[in-house]
Amino acid sequence: MRTGGRTGSGGAPDAVVIGTGPNGLAAGVTLARAGLRVELYEAAGTIGGGLRSLPLFDSQVLHDICAAVHPMGAASPFLRAFDLAAHGVELLRAPVAYGHPLPTGPAALAWHDLDATVAGLGADGPAWRRLMAPLVEHSTEVVRLFLSDLRTPPTDLATPLLLAERILRHGTVLARHQFRTEQAAALLAGVAAHGVGRLPSPAAGAIAVLLGHLAHSSGWPLARGGSQAIARALADDITAHGGVIHTGTPVTDLRELPRAKAVLADVAPKGLLALAGPRLPAGYARQLARYRYGPAAAKVDYLVDGAVPWADAGLRQAGTVHLGGTRAQLYAGETLTARGQLSPSPFVLVVDPAVTDPGRAHGGRRPVWAYAHVPHGDPVDRHELVTSAIERHAPGFRDTVLAHRTVTGAQWEAYNPNYVGGDIGAGAISLRQSLFRPAVRWNPYRTPLPGLYLCSAATPPGPAVHGMSGHLAARAALRREFGIRLADLP
Incomplete structure (x- = not known):
């Protein structure tokens, strides 16, 4: 063609x-x-x-x-200059950029509105504001630095210093002492887990401050x-x-x-x-x-009847949901995965696109997108592992599933040779x-x-x-x- x-x-x-x-x-x-x-x-x-x-399963459900989800797409200097909206692409944002349920207590929610997030984090609200507000204020400079060739010196030192202090606190052993509540600690750890490697680490800390603050600025949108x-x-x-x-x-x-x-x-x-x-x-x-290539993603695409029945009502407004337990559990699980061992409770990302884009649902049928972090080259079908992780926080989810498709870590490379060993x-x-x-x-x-x-x-x-x-x-x-x-x- x-x-x-x-x-x-x-x-x-x-x-x-x-x-x-x-x-x-x-x-x-x-x-x-x-x-x-x-x-x-x-x-x-x-x-x-x-x-x-x-x-995949229904001609009307994509x-x-x-x-x-495209937080970097919304922030990218190239795509901003290209102007997706002028080319007919609409980026849609959910009220809650990402949420994180916990074994006990309410889920932690990163609202697009920083004030709402701070209010929901109780005793750690002020600490979250101190972390995020300066980054949001300087978001253009922060993004420009992160999305550079990493060779060109920054035009000012304020942004690198702002980032270095936060990466030191949230990308090293100091990260274990930054928050008093499990909600705030897990909320940021779930973002750090997007680094798909051991936790804590400076690289994961950098990802946490970059993606974390974007939730309160340009957002975590879907197209x-x-x-x-x-x-x-x-x-x-x-x-x-x-x-x-x-x-x-x-x-x-x-x-x-x-x-x-x-x-x-x-x-x-x-x-x-x-x-x-x-x-x-x-x-x-x-x-x-x-x-070096990193751990793999084991993906499951679901066709479901109705929205994911999250037990915590706040998650029903979230564009992205992170599963993996407390900060300590996330740190242990991601580090185990990076060492080539399957975590008994791996980090799982879940997206119900119709929460953000209702047009993705047709007659009640809708897609659900999910993947788990698994060891590099993992050849095992992880459908049950991912489904069970969702079911723990959304009782009855399994009953809504009409069809599913699994892509193992090992299969990703056949789909796209750039995903060596399932490293997306x-x-x-x-x-x-x-x-x-x-x-x-x-x-x-x-x-x-x-x-x-x-x-x-x-x-x-x-x-x-x-x-x-x-x-x-x-x-x-x-x-x-x-x-x-x-x-x-x-």
Whole structure:
């Protein structure tokens, strides 16, 4: 299948992009808007990578196959400049960004409204405000720093200092002493668990302060109609600027591509080794081979009849729900998983999209999206584990399930080769590897091969749907290969 405006024009492309996940599409948008002839190649029959939505069980009910909630999409400088709304994409926010039920007592709720969150956290309300309010006030600067190439010095030191103090307190052993109540402690620990690694850690602390404060600023939204809406908007912009997208066209060797001045690969380091083979210098190839991948996600897609019957009424307004118990239980479970052992009570994320986007429900039928953190490469069907975790906090959920589909950790890589061993973050998130993804180089996007760039989530700023890795790699290629310098994003 081929779509686009330059098919049959006879001209060789200026640039080629391998992969149409959010970063590949962002790279394509950036290159095409700069006036280049661009072609994108996608192995699957549809574009999107982690932004695909499909009707798995019912033709009227769409399920988000990978990413469902997009806090980084709402905050991303690239997507803000692209202006999703102007391209027909509406980001919807639930009143409660995320919630966290506990074994005893009420669930902890992170309302979009910071004051409401503070009021609900009782004795820890003031501590939550001290943590989050300055971050919300400086959210633009915080996001710009986190979603940079992690090489460019910040324009001011206030933001790094603001973050360093909070990461030290919430990303080290000090984290165990920051809150007096289980509600606040678990609420932040659930966000830190998005780091998919041992807890506490500086990398997880950074994720906690970044994602945590976004709940009270740009939010944790869903795209109306499903995540595919974001991919479709980016792809439409590429073709509107003359780009060509080839789907169902796997690339197994760089020599299969048309001759172009720049090639940008939205692939994992393992994929780059397969594409470039022995042509890569030995030292760089060794660094790619040593690149570490993290734990896996075991996903379950449900078709259900009615909303998730959460026992705590507050969770019924939550866009995302974190399951995993108290802070101590989360720390123990995530650390065990990072060591390659299955936790008896793993961290589980649950999204009932129709809470935020009622249009996702049809005649009472609606999708429920859930996954558990499991060891890297885990081959076991974890449907019962995930269902039992939800049932503990939503009695009767099991009775609402009309159909389900499981994707094991091991199966993810077959769906998307970037998810090596089921690692949907395209690489373990540690402090060192976050700074030096995928290799120790000043320009993390440029490879030693002339004109070849890496633009996947294995490059800074890392995982999530923000497009910045693709955008920043494209900027690097434009500067070096074409002498084109773009204005900085706002």
